[in-house]
Amino acid sequence: MSLRPSILIVFTAIPLLFAAPAAKPAPCRATAPLASWNDGTAKKALVDYVAKVTTKGSPDYVPPAERIAVFDNDGTLWTEQPLYFQIAFAFHQVGVLAPRHPEWQTTEPYASILRGDIKAALDGGESIINEIVTVTHTGMTTGEFAAHVQAWLDTARHPRFNRPYTECVYQPMLEVLRYLRDHGFKTFIVSGGTADFIRVFAERVYGIPPEQVIGATFATRYEPRPGGNGGPAIVITPRLGHDNDKAGKPVGIHAQIGRPPLLAFGNSDGDYQMLEYTTGTPGRPRLGFIVRHTDADREYAYDRGSPIGALDKALDHAASKNWILIDMKTDWKTVHPEP
Amino acid sequence: MSLRPSILIVFTAIPLLFAAPAAKPAPCRATAPLASWNDGTAKKALVDYVAKVTTKGSPDYVPPAERIAVFDNDGTLWTEQPLYFQIAFAFHQVGVLAPRHPEWQTTEPYASILRGDIKAALDGGESIINEIVTVTHTGMTTGEFAAHVQAWLDTARHPRFNRPYTECVYQPMLEVLRYLRDHGFKTFIVSGGTADFIRVFAERVYGIPPEQVIGATFATRYEPRPGGNGGPAIVITPRLGHDNDKAGKPVGIHAQIGRPPLLAFGNSDGDYQMLEYTTGTPGRPRLGFIVRHTDADREYAYDRGSPIGALDKALDHAASKNWILIDMKTDWKTVHPEP
Structure with a gap:
């Protein structure tokens, strides 16, 4: 998503406004690595890549400090529809x-x-x-x-899955996050949503601490509030700070991480520049992945021209740029965590 | 330092402009923890604090994810004079x-x-x-x-120490960085200098990776450069992005870390708000330290009214805010690393 006025949303379902209380179990996680992934191109590409850059003595070996993986959030780590x-x-x-x-x-x-x-x-x-x-x-x-x-x-x-939003995360992607961390990667979210929103749940749900969440920002100001019992405060002002969508994603990555990632995962044209920046930077083997929403039964099916999560340009260029397509329907055994 | 036009610099020594090539050994580090510190109030305050927040079962125990320590750079981790x-x-x-x-x-x-x-x-x-x-x-x-x-x-x-600038770091502070990391802390630089400058040496010299450097920024823009053999680029524009001095420090900390630190180390009034934000936030025990430049023989002696690194307000309030003063002359056995 973006904070700029380019969002056009077609509303089909509205009953999510005043919702009933919900239980709040944490999403369960399979213990075997990548257990929710079917064997296929995408899983093989990931496993082969990780082996290549983490095997000491390999010409493609990358020291842990440089093992940075970035993930879009909406449509890549959790559902973004309706x-x-x-x-x-x-x-x-x-x-x-x-x-x-x-x-x-x-x-x-x-x-x-x-x-x-x-x-x-x-x-x-x-x-x-x-x-x-x-x-x-x-x-x-x-x-x-x-x-x-x-x-x-x-x-x-x-509204459709009738469960807390934080349970509408993708089980296979939780496994990718864990798999990469188990191999010495630092995992970052790079989202068009605001960092202040995502940080509320990213640590509990994704295992990603606040300092590894990069998002859009409103400008803030510091207030000492010497008399207040809540301590000094950071106040969020209505002025847009950073727009972390499209070309804003590489800018946000440089501002907060300071070096190009090895791996990037996205799902829409909003992630095009992040994928391009990641995989186009020389010096290390790098890889990009695109989650394709192909499963109307278990989740949603959309790509070209979708009012939310449109995937046109990135799909056109995926083959020439060697970006790996993840097909939700065939690559994933499960979409959301088991209840 | 600050990128705003409030810097007034009195020049006393200029011969540093066109310097001779230098050897470039990494600063040596003592192996015993805090070996360059004399026993005294400052060392005791740090050791006691770390024991308190890292001892499981202690009422003051803080889980590793929240163990964030922030350090000013100029005058706190390395010399800032002349x-x-x-x-x-x-x-x-x-x-x-x-x-x-x-x-x-x-x-x-x-x-x-x-x-x-x-x-x-x-x-x-x-x-x-x-x-x-x-x-x-x-x-x-x-x-x-x-x-x-x-x-x-x-x-x-x-110009005075006749050694590379990266050897003008403070040996006792290198030991603090390591000591804290050995106790599960993440160490961040929060500097009025620019992040792009500090990131060039922070990993090698301080053991602090680029993603843990928070500094001033110029706005950048992304350029795909499809024809360039250097890959996509982040171009630095002349527009000031974030001024990371004074009240800009808590703002930068929130933007990049997303939660208040446990420990803050500074040396000048530019660090006042960072110290205040850190130690004034309730919920956890927190502590602030101020490096005092008291040693004209081994380094420099300055505080109130200094054109570089002025320390007035933070010194006035140190006692009432329980900020610990580090006296370079009496607390430090060594200032810079042994050649």
Whole structure:
């Protein structure tokens, strides 16, 4: 996803706004490495690559410090349909924050959202999404924002899978994260979503600590708050800081990691430049993977021209750039973790 | 240091511009933990603190994932006199880049710098420093910039200590970095200097990988360069990105680490907010340390009102905030590594 006003979302399912409380078990993980992967091109490419760069004495050996793997989040580590989960959170938050904004009852797009009529709310055009994200993600401390995200994660359920959003992660990708870490890789998320949102659950769900989450940002400012009992605060302002989508992904990778990754995993054209930057940098063997959503039965099937997660250019260039396609339907034994 | 035009530098020693080649041994490190520290308040505070937060079952135990320690660089991990080393590099680079800028021979401040007359160059005012940093640090790829820094590090020598700048690091602080890592801490640099500069040597000299260096930034942009044999590039633009000094330090810490540190080490008022943010955040025991430059014989002696590394407000508040003062003269057996 992106924070720029280029998001066009077709709404097909809206009942995710005011969701019922949910149990919150952590996703279970298979213990055998890559147990949820069928034998095939993708699994073989990954296993062969890891063996090549981690075998001491091999001409392709890469020391652990350089073993960096980056992962897009939406559509690569967890489901992104019927709309980006962070946008679902944003719409939900309009209801949560409404008591502080009595004017929303009579102002669009808020009045429509509060009535549950998202379609009408979006009649205002693409920029509505950005307005709603900004209003619900800023003007508070990072601690307050994280508490809002956690409260939503604790109660909201995916409209189709009827389970917490954090259980709509991909079991095979959890296994890739673990497999790479077991081979000395540092795993990073590089997402168009905001870092402050993803950091709330990335450590528990993915085993990825906050300092390895790279995302979009709103500019923040420091407030000492010497009298407050909560201590000094980082306040999130409404000004866009970094847009971590498309060409913003290599920029974010350089800013936060400072060297090009060995491995990149994405699923959409938003990941094109991250894949290109990773696999195009000389000096080390590098590899790119694209998760293809080919499974309407177990998850979703979409690629070219999809309003969410469009995969056109990256698919056109995958063969010439030797990017490995992961076919959800044939490569994955399981999609989401067993309940 | 800061990239904003608030730097006022008094030049006392200039012969560091066109330096002779130097040998480049890595700084030697003592093997016993904290071997270069005399027994005293500072060493005891550090050892007691680390024992407290790493002893399982202790009420103050902190799991490894939260063990974050942040270090200012200039004046905290290496010497910052007679002027910030990165500024010395910038002046040196004017000479290196001059062949591409024939107009500099007749344009100030460049003409004066090229004649070796830094004092005349700075007659133009404080903003001259920023202009020179911008001109010498931007308009090239991150790879090109790193190569320039490396070439300078390989040849330049500190004017007083007559050794490579990377040997003007503090032996006792190298031991603190190692001691903390041996106890499960992640060590980060949080500097007013630029991340792209520090990352060139931080891994070799401090054992700190690029992804754990937080610094000032110029905005960058991604260039695919499909025809170039160097691969895709990150180009550094002249636009200031993040100013990582004073209140910018907690902002940079949140942006890159995503949670408050347990330990912060600084030496000047530029570190005040980093110390305040660290030690003022509730929930865990936290501690701040200030390196005091008290040793004119072995290094330098300065604090209040110093044009470089001024320490006023942080010194005034150290006692009330329980920040531990490190007295270079009495706490350190050695300052720089043995040659």
